[in-house]
Amino acid sequence: MSAGKLLQHDLTERGISFFTNGQTEMVTGTDRVTGGKLADGREATADLVVVAIGIRPDTDLARTAGLDVNRGIVVGDNMGTTDPDIFAVGECAEHRGQCVGLVAPIWDMARVCAHHLAGGDAMLYAAQATATRLKITGIDVYSAGQLAAGEDEDEIVLRDRRRGAYRKLVMRGGQVIGTVLYGNVTDGDWYFDTIKRGTDVSDIADRMILGRAATQAVDVATPLDIAAMPDDTQICGCNGVCKGAIVDTIKARGLTTYDEVKAHTKASASCGTCAPLVREVLAATLGIEVAGPTVPTVCKCTACTHEEVRAAIVSQSLKTQDAVRQAMGWTTSGGCASCRPALNYYVLCAWPGEYQDESRSRFINERVHANIQKDGTYSVIPRMWGGTTTAVELAAIANVATKYDIAEVKVTGGQRLALYGVKKQDLPAVWGELNDAGLVSGHAYGKALRTVKTCVGLEWCRFGTQDSTTLGKRRERMTWGNWTPHEFKMAVSGCPRNCAEATIKDFGVVCVDSGYELLVAGNGGIVLGGTDRLCTVATEDEVLEYAAAYMQLYREEARYLDRTAPWVERVGIEYVRSRLIDDAHGRRALHQRFLFAQSFFQDAPWAERAKQGVDASEFQPLAARN
Amino acid sequence: MSVTTLDWVQVCRLDDILPLGARVLPAAKGEIAIFRCSDDSVFAVRNRCPHKHGPLSEGIVHGHKIACPLHNWVIDLETGEAAAPDIGCMPKLPVRVEDGVVWLGMVAA
Incomplete structure (x- = not known):
């Protein structure tokens, strides 16, 4: 199907009937029109x-004046007619057999004509390829240059009827001389640019019909042409920011850095996946190179990087946040909402048992051990070891949900039951009742060990190779309460069918007949990424040692708010292997440091608040005064 | 000429608010958040972020500013205005601390 046929098809679907190849014989009706009749x-x-x-040129005047006229008034390359004193430009003119009805070439004609009228003789008109775009909602048609191949020319055609797409390139030698696009026209400007420049495309001719992206996949040196990108192209999906909005904001506010663009437009401010694209838009708008990401500083209070701060905390025995801020030359006396949680974590990680955790430097969720929701209520998620529960626990959850009028009970992705819509002042009482049934904080709110997801494994499953549920519980018992740079999720699958989805976890285990495959740095979040394989071990105890050592390495070396996936991507899986596999002594030391920290972290945050009055004022509103 | 009269009411003692903490005061026109900064200065604003109405009382206090717990907008407690480039402001209430008691100026009915 040609582009014309596709267009006809799409327009017919919109309720327009076509009568092609017909000659109108009569228009019917007596007082007013009622229809038309074709010769057939x-x-x-x-x-x-x-x-x-x-358009048919009105050539009567020219004809009467004795000028040569075909379809239009015949002009030469200088826009002169057959009478040297008369010039013609525009739709009435016929240049080398062509009449044109577009604005761009007429400007060119006018320029040439003016040149000759002013006495010049150097400038000559040469017809340029033109591009047109049909604007009908939902139908995109683009054409440029020569629309059909002549002798010694070729056509390359791609038809995708099911998707209603068509593209044609007209080639002469190694050059594109024309194109017709239907459906997806995003490459139109690129093809047109190639036509106008007469670019030799011999090297990419075989892929060219597939579009710019297909040629770039091989020719990575070609930069993405931001200028050719339409203004309504969405750059940031999270915040719905298109290219035009970014460019306008950069110009209106005189922005020159990526951080400014992010702050003002919110583009890339949520998940950050589009940050490189935002940088490119900034570079294209300013016409300069924009520096790529550098090693980030902790926050705007300091010029120090996370690594420098962490190293100093250990080497200079800095054991309070104030000590860090003084030693490292912070520009603010008390830090900010970005660096306080980071420093709190860094000092806590370096000096477990010595550093007094500052709850005021923790995000609300970690401060009150529940997740704040959009309406200011909280969710409460008790721990269910390895995703298992009991009738007693379920009854307690049901009682609490009824008693405190909890709006929703939901099974989470981490195999837990979550209670949503708990009022802040009810939190201590809710926890108290859950504690009484043996349920403890699930740390579902923290930059901490979250969950260990398991399948039923050998005990029930006919495919199970090891006791994955028990292993999951053991890992959770070892690691709960642990604070990490960002949330940390684990899983154990009892066989390679991987029902516990261990291959997208921070630390996953897939059981096999011969033992346990250890997998690290997967992520099911913003950027989906499978795990890297660390090694295979033979016993559960080895799994626990490696898990603790890996977690401790991450705790000691990653930047605050780094998940394991970007951290391992930065340092390299080989580095992690060298620390955990090649250096057995170092691995055992990491394991020991992890267990030492756990001797302080495995407290019961809910119990302290429910029964011991910790942070009591946090949960009570003041008495109303009116 | 209209004259606005303030009724000064005692809301709590300074010690009732943890340093770098906040307390919530229920009020007829909506909650009021009362913050205690590291220098023991006290500020009161409506407990509702201009962005998506997050409860500011739950945010992190730093300097004389509060970071909203929902999307990290930063509100200047001295002016009630959002930090640039975000745009928005919060009604701010007059507060004074005398002999360890926090007083709030409410517009007389």
Whole structure:
């Protein structure tokens, strides 16, 4: 199907009927029009008849003046007619057999004509390829240059009927001389640019019909052409920011850095996946190179990087946040909402048992051990070891949900039951009742060990190779309460069918007949990424040692708010292997440091608040005064 | 000429608010958040972020500013205005601390 046929098809679906190859014989009706009749007998009813036959130059005056006239007034390359004192430009002019009805070439003609009228003789008109775009909602048609191949020319055509797409390139030698696009026209400007420049595309001719992206996949040196990108192209999906909005904001506010663009437009401010694209838009708008990401500083209070701060905390025995801020030359006395949680974590990680955790430097969720929701209520998620529960626990959850009028009970992705819509002042009482049934904080709110997801494994499953549930519980018992740079999720699958989805976890285990495959740095979040394989071990105890050592390495070396996936991507899986596999002594030391920290972290945050009055004022509103 | 009269009411003692903490005061026109900064200065604003109405009382206090717990907008407690480039402001209430008691100026009915 040609582009014309596709267009006809799509327009017919929109309720427009076509009568092609017909000659109108008569318009019917007596007082007013009722329809039309074609010579071959086809008829159509009508309330209105519009006659349109395209542009035909009005050449009577020229003809009368004795000028040569074909379809239009014949002009030469200088826009002169056959009478040297008369020039013609525009739709009435016929240059080398062509009449044009577009604005761009007429400007060119006018320029040449003016040049000659002013006495010049150097400038000559040469017809340039032109591009046109049909604007009908939902239908995109783009054409440029020569639309059909002549002798010694070739056509390359791609038809995708199911998707209603068509593209044609007209080639002469190694050059593109024309194109017709239907459906997806995003490459139109690129093809047109190639046509105008007469670029030799021999090297990419075989892929060219597939579009710019296909040629770039091989030729990575070609930069993405931001300028050719339409203004309504969405750059940031999270915040719905398109290219035009970014460019306008950069110009209106005189922005020159990526951080400014992010702050003002919110583009890339949520998940950050589009940050490189935002940088490119900034570079294209300013016409300069924009520096790529550098090693980030902790926050705007300091010029120090996370690594420098962490190293100093250990080497200079800095054991309070104030000590860090003084030693490292912080520009603010008390830090900010970005660096306080980071420093709190860094000092806590370096000096477990010595550093007094500052709850005021923790995000609300970690401060009150529940997750704040959009309406200011909280969710409460008790720990269910390895995703298992009991009738007693379920009854306690049901009782609490009824008693405190909890709006929703939901099974989470981490195999837990979550209670949503708990009022802040009810939190201590809710926890108290859950504690009484043996349920403890699930740390579902923290930059901490979250969950260990398991399948039923050998005990029930006919495919199970090891006791994955028990292993999951053991890992959770070892690691709960642990604070990490960002949330840390684990899983154990009992066989390679991987029902526990261990291959997208921070630390996953897939059981096999011969033992346990250890997998690290997967992520099911913003950027989906499978795990890297660390090694295979033979016993559960080895799994626990490696898991603790890996977690401790991450705790000691990653930047605050780094998940394991970007951290391992930065340092390299080989580095992690060298620390955990090649250096057995170092691995055992990491394991020991992890267990030492755990001797302080495995407290019961809910119990302290429910029964011991910790942070009591946090949960009570003041008495109203009116 | 209209004259606005303030009724000064005692809301709590300074010690009732943890340093770098906040307390919530229920009020007829909506909750009021009362913050205690590291220098023991006290500020009161409506407990509703201009962005998506997050409860500011739950945010992190730093300097004389509060970071909203929902999307990290930063509100200047001295002016009630959002830090640039975000745009928005919060009604701010007059507060004074005398002999360890926090007083709030409410517009007389």
